[in-house]
Amino acid sequence: MKKLSVIILVIAMLVxxxxxxxxSKDNDxxxxxxxxxxxxxxxxxxxxxxxxxxxxxxxxxxxxxxxxAFPDAEVTWIEFQSGPDILAxxxxxxxxxxxxxxxxxxxxxxxxxxxxxxxxHDVIAESEGLIVKAxxxxxxxxxxxxxxxxxxxxxxxxxSLSNAxxxxxxxxxxxxxxxxxxxxxxxxxxxxxxxxxxVWEPIKTKLLDAGGKQIISSxxxxxxxxxxxxxxxxxDAFSEKYPDAVKTYIDILDEATDAYKNDQENTxxxxxxxxxxxxxxxxxxxxxxxxxxxxxxxxxxYLGTTAEPGNLAQLMKDTADFLVEQKSIKSAPSVEEFxxxxxxxxxx
Amino acid sequence: xxxxxxxxxxxxxxxxxxxxWTIGSIFKWFNPVFIPPVKDVIDAFLEVWxxxxxxxxxxxxxxxxxxxxxxxILLAFVTAVPIGLLAGISKVFLxxxxxxxxxxxxxxxxxxxxxLILWLGIEDLSKIILLFLSxxxxxxxxxxxxxxxxxExxxxxxxxxxxxxxxxxxxxxxxxCLPDILTGLRTSVGVCYATLVAxxxxxxxxxxxxxxxxxxxxxxxxxxxxxxxxxxxLAIIIDSFIRLLIKxxxxxxxxE
Numbered sequence: 001m002k003k004l005s006v007i008i009l010v011i012a013m014l015v016x017x018x019x020x021x022x023x024s025k026d027n028d029x030x031x032x033x034x035x036x037x038x039x040x041x042x043x044x045x046x047x048x049x050x051x052x053x054x055x056x057x058x059x060x061x062x063x064x065x066x067x068x069a070f071p072d073a074e075v076t077w078i079e080f081q082s083g084p085d086i087l088a089x090x091x092x093x094x095x096x097x098x099x100x101x102x103x104x105x106x107x108x109x110x111x112x113x114x115x116x117x118x119x120x121h122d123v124i125a126e127s128e129g130l131i132v133k134a135x136x137x138x139x140x141x142x143x144x145x146x147x148x149x150x151x152x153x154x155x156x157x158x159x160s161l162s163n164a165x166x167x168x169x170x171x172x173x174x175x176x177x178x179x180x181x182x183x184x185x186x187x188x189x190x191x192x193x194x195x196x197x198x199v200w201e202p203i204k205t206k207l208l209d210a211g212g213k214q215i216i217s218s219x220x221x222x223x224x225x226x227x228x229x230x231x232x233x234x235x236d237a238f239s240e241k242y243p244d245a246v247k248t249y250i251d252i253l254d255e256a257t258d259a260y261k262n263d264q265e266n267t268x269x270x271x272x273x274x275x276x277x278x279x280x281x282x283x284x285x286x287x288x289x290x291x292x293x294x295x296x297x298x299x300x301x302y303l304g305t306t307a308e309p310g311n312l313a314q315l316m317k318d319t320a321d322f323l324v325e326q327k328s329i330k331s332a333p334s335v336e337e338f339x340x341x342x343x344x345x346x347x348x
Numbered sequence: 349x350x351x352x353x354x355x356x357x358x359x360x361x362x363x364x365x366x367x368x369w370t371i372g373s374i375f376k377w378f379n380p381v382f383i384p385p386v387k388d389v390i391d392a393f394l395e396v397w398x399x400x401x402x403x404x405x406x407x408x409x410x411x412x413x414x415x416x417x418x419x420x421i422l423l424a425f426v427t428a429v430p431i432g433l434l435a436g437i438s439k440v441f442l443x444x445x446x447x448x449x450x451x452x453x454x455x456x457x458x459x460x461x462x463x464l465i466l467w468l469g470i471e472d473l474s475k476i477i478l479l480f481l482s483x484x485x486x487x488x489x490x491x492x493x494x495x496x497x498x499x500e501x502x503x504x505x506x507x508x509x510x511x512x513x514x515x516x517x518x519x520x521x522x523x524x525c526l527p528d529i530l531t532g533l534r535t536s537v538g539v540c541y542a543t544l545v546a547x548x549x550x551x552x553x554x555x556x557x558x559x560x561x562x563x564x565x566x567x568x569x570x571x572x573x574x575x576x577x578x579x580x581x582l583a584i585i586i587d588s589f590i591r592l593l594i595k596x597x598x599x600x601x602x603x604e
Contacts, residue, residue, distance in 0.1 A: 084565040091382075104565075111381045111567045150551070154565040173403050178470060178551040179562065184462065188551065193470045327402070328566040 043242045047076045049086045049098030052275050054201060054285040055121045055230060056256040057099055062270040065252050070245070081181050083107075084154055090115050096238040097249070101156040105231040106319045109341040110333055116239060118246055118343045119232030119253060120292055120302050120312065124200075125219035127288035128157050128228070130164065131204060131212040132196030133189075141216055142168045144175050147195040150188055153179040154328070156228035159319065160218040161198035162326060163226035172326065186210075201285040202277045226322075227315055230289075239343065247346055254294035261291065298347050306344045313338040384570045389577075392570035401571070402562065404554050410582070412554040413544055416472060417586075420479030420540055421533075428487035428536075429529055433521065435488075436495025453485035457543050461550065470551035478547045483540035490532020494525035527601050530594045537590060541583055556582070 046066065050057060060066055067075045078095060080086050083104025089095045091113050099121060100108075108115065130149075132138040138147060141164050151158045162172055180188060185197045186206055196215070197207060208214065218228055232253070239246050260267050264283060272282040297303045304310025313335050320332030366386070372378055373385035380388070396406050404412075435442040452460075457478055468474040498521060506520045545557035552558040556579055563571035594601075 082565075084567075087567065107567055113381070113567075153562060177553065179553070180470070180551050184465065184550055187462065187466050188470050191466065191469055193551075323566065327399075329568065330570075 041242055041244075042070065043073050043096075043238070043245050045074045045076075046070060046097070046245070047078060047095045049078050049080050049089060049095040049100075051080050051099065052202070053099060053121075053230060053289075054127070054271055054275060054282060055099065055289060056253060056260045056291045057121055057232070058271050058274050059256045059260055059267055060252055062274050063256070065256065066249065069248055069252055082152060082155065087113060090233065090235050093235070093237065096235050098233050099230050100233055101159075101230060102228050102315070103156060103159040103319055103323070104154055105233060106316045106338075107154070107323065107329060108233075109316065109338060110320050110329060110331075114236040115233045116236065116341055116343045117231045117303070117312070118234045118239065118346055119250060120297060121230040121232055121253070122289040122291045123222070123227060123229040124156055124160075124289055125222070126217045127204070127285060128160060128198070128200045129204060129217035130161060130196060130198045130215040131207040132215055133192075134211050134213055136195040138196060138215060140168075141165065142170070144196065144215075145170060146174070146176065148176045148178065148193070150178040150180045150185045150194045150197040151199065152182060152185075153177075156218070156230075157198045157200055159322070160221045160226065160228055163224065163322070164198075164216050164221045167221070167224055201288065202275055202281060205277070205281055205284070225318070234343070243346065246343070250294055250297075250346060257291050257293045260286070261293075294347075298344070303342055303344055303347070306348055309339050309342075309344065312342060316341075381567060381569060384573060388570040389573045392568070393574040396559075396571065396574075401559050402553070409554055409556050409559050410578070413548070413556045414582075416475050416479060416547065416555070417537075417540060417544060420476050420483055421537055423476070423480045424483035424487055424536060424540070425533065428484045429491055432488045432491025432529075433495055433517075433525065436492045436525075437521070442492065449485055449488060452481065457482055458546055458549075461546065465550060474550075475547040475552070479540050479543055482543040483536040486536040486539055487529070487532045490535065491525060491529050494528030494532070495521060497528065498524045527594070527598045530590070530597060534587065534590045534594070537586060538583075541586065545579075 048061075048066075050061060052058075061077050078089070080089070080098070083101045086095070086098045086100050087104055087108045090098060090108070105117065109117070130141070130144070132144075132147075136147065138144055144165070149161070151161050165171060165175065178188070178194060182199055182203045185194070185199050186203050188194045189197060189207055189210065189212075196212070197203075199207065222228065234246055264286060265279075268279045268282040268286060271286075272279045275282060275285070277285070292302065298305050298310070300308065300310045302310050303312050316338040317332060317335045320329065320338075323329045324332050369383070370386045373380070373383070373387075400406065401409060431445070435445060461474075461478055464474045464478055468477055502520065502524065503516070506516055511520065544555075545560065548555040548557035549561060556575060560572050560575035560579070563569075563575065
């Protein structure tokens, strides 16, 4: 008797569980239906993931331009420390928009996560690089063989580091790699636990100030084709329901890009507190990335248009192929699949 | 006979879940990224078993974690038990150290982990100390209470039979406390094991917890699943080992 009741209980639990997963699918479908009918609907809530990157989106956050454009919506900015955390949040339906580095952004699309790329905020140039201790004996990328190097795994920096190593005929396995969050890298450096780090601003500047020297920057690595940057992504649920709101956000980002490029002093003043650095440092950081305007998005180098897709899908394919080579992901979808993950139609 | 009956129920329950997982993945009830098919998980396991994960073999990953766990528990045992016994005997000593233990044991390990890294570096030492701290408090508290639980009559009886302080400690107090200490050890191994994944979050390149964390960054949930299954099975093995130890070390329990 008892045996039976236990079994029934287990089965009941599992059926409920399976029921939950299928009912959430129904909800998605409902969202799709209502999305088609009311394209002009305005969101009541906008949740954005961001991180301490000196890009134009941070300027939008600091000026409050998004809050101004959507006075009826509750706008929340949620800070993240790494791309994989953002992927988890967007899958869980906790955020609508986010900035994300190109490698994690690609990993998510390759795994069919429910989001699309609607923008390329910036291309990383000097803002990330391999910084080593002056006394580490490292003079070139080839010298890092066997050295202790820290980076944030699965990030743009890790991707650029692996590509830099590849250019010198090395792989990750030739280096003692340590996976750390950016702030921890500084602590490990101070203690002398590492010989160097491939990391982004503002930690990069801190390492340089602490006597580090730069061996290679992501801009230099990008010359070989391994470009890294920051995607703007939007959840499927949001973009299907509020396509106009996404377009409005693109215009806000475009205005911010304009201010970012033409009024650098003021921009630095606004974003410096958001980064916890001085205005001078912010100015330097700003010139280490290449921010892109709305017009740049449809350029064949980047997103392109629906009729003529740009190079971005190919870049994502290359990124995914590289990650397969590194045995980090199982397989890379086709260029066409990646193209489907890019919302060029917003610019038509 | 009765015992067997419950074992069979447990076995059926486990099989039902596995069966539903299999059927569910065949009929595509779940998003394959988040609940991967059983076959993918087995394939991932075989692949990692053959080629290792990011430079190290699977047994090495398990060994690195177990090594950290073992040293942490050993360190906790040789410190928490004597200090706990002393604190149980001397109220003054307890009053001196209790506030610190009460304070730190409430802290989430991740809150102070960065400090440990700052003090002790990114190598295994900071990880072992983090695990040690999580294991220390439950074992210490169990030991203190074990001493306090000893019947006054037993101590007085031994004293009136002429036992001095040293024989009293080794022949009466310690054996009386042993069952509770070992139960405390079992708890502290559990807590310590639960901290293992957190300990391998920073600057690790090996360990079963790290394997799960790293593969999740690349959304390799097939690896995450089998990693978690291994973590779970290891926990059961460790726990049954400790239960065996308790049985061997305190055979009089339940027969008094």
